[in-house]
Every structure is written in structure tokens, then in C-alpha cells.
Amino acid sequence: MTPDYGKYAKDLGESLKSIAVAPAKVILTGEHFVVYGTTAIVSAVNIYSKATASKRRESIIVTRSGSFECAMPIDNGCCRTLKGGDKALVLLEPISQLAQTGLRKWAGHSTGLNLSIKSDIPVGVGLGSSAAVAVSTIAAIARLFRKRCRLETIRECAFESERLIHKIPSGIDQTISTFGGVIAYQKEKPFRRVTLGRTFPIIIGDSGRKRSTGDIVSGVRALLAERSEMAREVLRSANMISRKALTALRDGNARRLGQLMNQNQELLDRISVSTTELDKMILAAREAGAFGAKLTGAGGGGCMIALASPDRIPAVVEAIREAGGTTFIANIERRGVRSWLVN
Numbered sequence: 001m002t003p004d005y006g007k008y009a010k011d012l013g014e015s016l017k018s019i020a021v022a023p024a025k026v027i028l029t030g031e032h033f034v035v036y037g038t039t040a041i042v043s044a045v046n047i048y049s050k051a052t053a054s055k056r057r058e059s060i061i062v063t064r065s066g067s068f069e070c071a072m073p074i075d076n077g078c079c080r081t082l083k084g085g086d087k088a089l090v091l092l093e094p095i096s097q098l099a100q101t102g103l104r105k106w107a108g109h110s111t112g113l114n115l116s117i118k119s120d121i122p123v124g125v126g127l128g129s130s131a132a133v134a135v136s137t138i139a140a141i142a143r144l145f146r147k148r149c150r151l152e153t154i155r156e157c158a159f160e161s162e163r164l165i166h167k168i169p170s171g172i173d174q175t176i177s178t179f180g181g182v183i184a185y186q187k188e189k190p191f192r193r194v195t196l197g198r199t200f201p202i203i204i205g206d207s208g209r210k211r212s213t214g215d216i217v218s219g220v221r222a223l224l225a226e227r228s229e230m231a232r233e234v235l236r237s238a239n240m241i242s243r244k245a246l247t248a249l250r251d252g253n254a255r256r257l258g259q260l261m262n263q264n265q266e267l268l269d270r271i272s273v274s275t276t277e278l279d280k281m282i283l284a285a286r287e288a289g290a291f292g293a294k295l296t297g298a299g300g301g302g303c304m305i306a307l308a309s310p311d312r313i314p315a316v317v318e319a320i321r322e323a324g325g326t327t328f329i330a331n332i333e334r335r336g337v338r339s340w341l342v343n
């Protein structure tokens, strides 16, 4: 009996599929300032984006995520919705374009592509969702065409797509999602892996307010350009905090890291990227006994993080919840993107 592959069955070139998973991230110290060349410390966490890719005979890319679906011919960048109207286009067009780049790179014009994205990373809240989706997409396409692809190439391709979304990204999100672990990151320099003295859970509180990283980064740029004295001061302090955080991580000293996160939050306040909701959650976490707490990512909404001793974690989680946040307890993910083939 012929199996029912549904609407696109006739286009399936073969049953071989590739799967890639890439992790989310939290920035422990140094977001925003990293855009101007200072060091930031970032950790991959165990929340993932998964991309599944298979070949199509027809020269189009069909991209799906949840109830959204769109199609894009390989030879022109014009994406049209199959399911989910304009919302599907907003969500899936950048991914389809990235897939087109990958396809041209690794398969020429010889084949079309089915791409399916399933991400557990909340979108637009500072956890690097778009980078993880881009990294998993590129890795799945490279694996499908059985290309030996260096991690650096995956990172670079994913970074190109981020540049289209916000003009001056540091590249930190793509780097951590590709390579995993904890790293000290400086724009346009080789990153350094951080060997942890001890691993620790990271409490994440999501304020639920989505925002655009590009808009917030542009706002900070305008502020720093206007107030050059303050800019010099905060950039110097941010760099120092990240250097000290590096030592705390190597020593496995979560208490010290928490204190440095508090200092980092003061700098983020000075550049006006915190919000009333985030401040409330950060204060609640500290009052419940956290070693420290700060926003993570671009701010203006999105998430905060807190560190606490194992016995204080339940109280800190509860305090953040009462202050209005949705909470997760994340672990540091040592591995970056992984991909494999399935028949």
C-alpha cells in the first residue's frame, strides 16, 4: 500500500531527513556593552530549537513551524503564505531566506527543501531564540547534504541572517548557540571557553513582554552617543565586571558571580534598558535570598536571571512568580549545535 504522505508527498525526493538542535542562551554579564567591544560572559542553557530538513524534487523551500507554513521558490526570494496569513510570513520569511542561503551553498540549485522548525525557546524575550533557530536551520541543511561543515561556517551563516534583522549585532547569540558551554565573548575576536569550577542552575524569570532587540540596541546607541562621558564610564565598568565574573566562574564561586550580576544590573539601569516589571522581579529575587539578579539580553521587557544556593532556589522561584514572572530553572548546556541523519 502506498503510504499517505499528505499534500507534498509527490515532491519528496527521498525519505532521508536531517535533524539539528541548538541551545538558547543567557548573558551572565556584559550585554549591550559587548556591542561596543567590551567582554561579555554568556552561557548556553538547556532549552532548544529543533530543525528538521528533507529534500524536495520541486525547486521550492517549504518552511513550517506550528500552524504556520510558507513557500519560497529557490530562484527568487519571494515568499508566499500557505497557512497562517501575514503572521506566517513575518515569522518564516527570514528562516526561508536563510535556508535558501544554505541550499545554494551546499546543494546548488539541484533540489528543493522541506524545513520544519520546533522551538521551545520563548520568542523575543532575550534567550536567543532567533539565533538558535538560525543555527539549527543551517546545521540541518548542511547535514542533509552530508557536507562536513565547520562550526565556524554555521555560526557565520547564522550571523549573516541576524545582521539583516538588527544592524549592529555583536554575534554573541549565534556564537553561543553554535559552540555551547560558557564563553567569554568579544566582538570580532576569537572567543574563550570558560572552564567552570562548579556548575550551577540558573533561575530565569520571563516578564512576558516581547520587544525588538534591534530597537533597544539603537536606543542605547543614541544615548551613548549623546553622553560620551557616561559611555566611557559604563563601558569601562562593564569590562571590569566581566573580567571579575570570569574569575568567579573559574573558582566556582556563584555567590561572587551573583554580586557581580547585581553590579551589572546597575549599569543596565544607567542605560535605561530595565523595566518596572523586570526591576520588581529582580528585587523580589534578591529579597528572597538570591546571590544576585539582573536582566538578560536586550532588556526593555524579556527575561531576568538569578543565582541562588540550592536551598534558596524554591523561595527565589516563588518570589519571582509572585512578582509576575514565568519561571524556569535552567542548566548550563555544555554542547552547542548537534545534527544527525534519520532514514
Ligand code: PMV
Binding pocket: 030, 031, 032, 033, 034, 035, 125, 126, 127, 128, 129, 168, 169, 170, 171, 172, 173, 213, 217, 296, 297, 298, 299
Ligand atoms: O535580547 P537578545 O537575546 O537579542 O540579546 C541581545 C544582546 C545584546 O547585547 C543586547 C545585543 C548584541 O548584539 O549583543
